[in-house]
Amino acid sequence: MIPAAFDYIRPASLEEACRVLAEADAAGDDVKVLAGGQSLLPLLRLRLAYPAALVDLGRLPEPRGVEDRGDHVFVGALTTHDEVLRSGVVREQVPLLALATATVADPAVRHRGTFGGSMVHADPAGDLPAVALALDCVFVVRSSEGEREIPASEFFVDYLESALGPGEVLLGVRVPKLGPGWGFHYEKFHRTAQAWAIVGVAAAVRRDGGTIGEARIALTNMGPTPVRARATEAALRGLSPAPVGGAGDGARDQVRDACGQADSGTSPPADLHAKPDYRRHLARVLTYRAVRAATG
């Protein structure tokens, strides 16, 4: 379909963008920020959104690119998924981001879709919000008033709603490096190659000698926002990744038991693809696979 009519504003700088957004908010105008447009344009075309104006940040020279900043990697909001995937810093220092980004849509969409756009869009079926939550990323946002930081645990407020206030834009995200001993995996279940996740699991697991020292697990599409599987995280601590009692029928796989609580505290949606109880089942099974892969 053809989108409903809207005005188009292309600010020349981030400062101008913040000013335009603040003025629009003061005037009560419904404006949307456009970056790569790979989530927004389908929404406009399906007429699920009717903004009065789009503020196009897609051509701004910054904030763009990946920067190694010692204890964390800073990813500029306008960095495309394709640029994230090509970044050696991402692959080596924050591999969970690379693993999840590789599952986002398809190459043509990744050429235009942006890292920051995916975060701010706050789609619970998006892959990157779960990564941000699992790694306790910090969101850096700017408005005409200045900059502020929002922890990932507070950034995803509700379905398609982030904590960005009126007149605020996302500058980028600090992705912590977790250091040695950590393993990572992103496990995604979807119907077709480039489709959204029916359920996804972002897992970071630290091995402490022969046991699991710490596990961080965030779930995609198990509620209106991404959600941490806290019960499973707690249950995994101190477990041996290997089955107890060796191989065979008598062996008890404690990791599998711990992952059986992965859906605890979630409120998965019902849609065309899955009912809530099926999503709960998927969350348990996929969390097990993700933890196994991350400790493997």
Next chain:
Amino acid sequence: MPRITVTVDGVTYEEEVEPRLLLVHLLRDRLGKTGTPVGCDTSNCGACTVMLDGRSAKSCSVLAVQADGSDVVTIEGLARGDEWHPMQKAFHTEHALQCGYCTPGMIMAAIDLLRDDPDPSEEAVREGLEGNLCRCTGYCNIVRAVRLAAQEMAQAGERREVRTP
């Protein structure tokens, strides 16, 4: 209305466009470039894939105003005179199409894939074309065609640029 300048298949156009005009509609309805079809209309199928500043993009999910100042190459801009692009020849040789609706997008996505991976495995071709759907289930021949084109382009020492001069 915004005025944009966009180069399509080597020709530069200046157009006044409504902000909501999609790139694919600019190409088809304004510029007559009907070689690029509209498929699913929701960025799933990839039939409308073109090169936008040298990289594949789904033209149903790009506003014409976003392409201001850009270089676009469509399926119609691949041939040199009467000579088809090696990817077009390979699709013909391997009969990599039935109804042909997905073919323009498949060819553009395949050329983009070879820029990163000049000799892709079967699996790499399937991964690289994951954003392009063929409803005639012709994927086997499409994969063969892409690998054939890769060989032919390597033998000819050809890293053919699809960006127009």
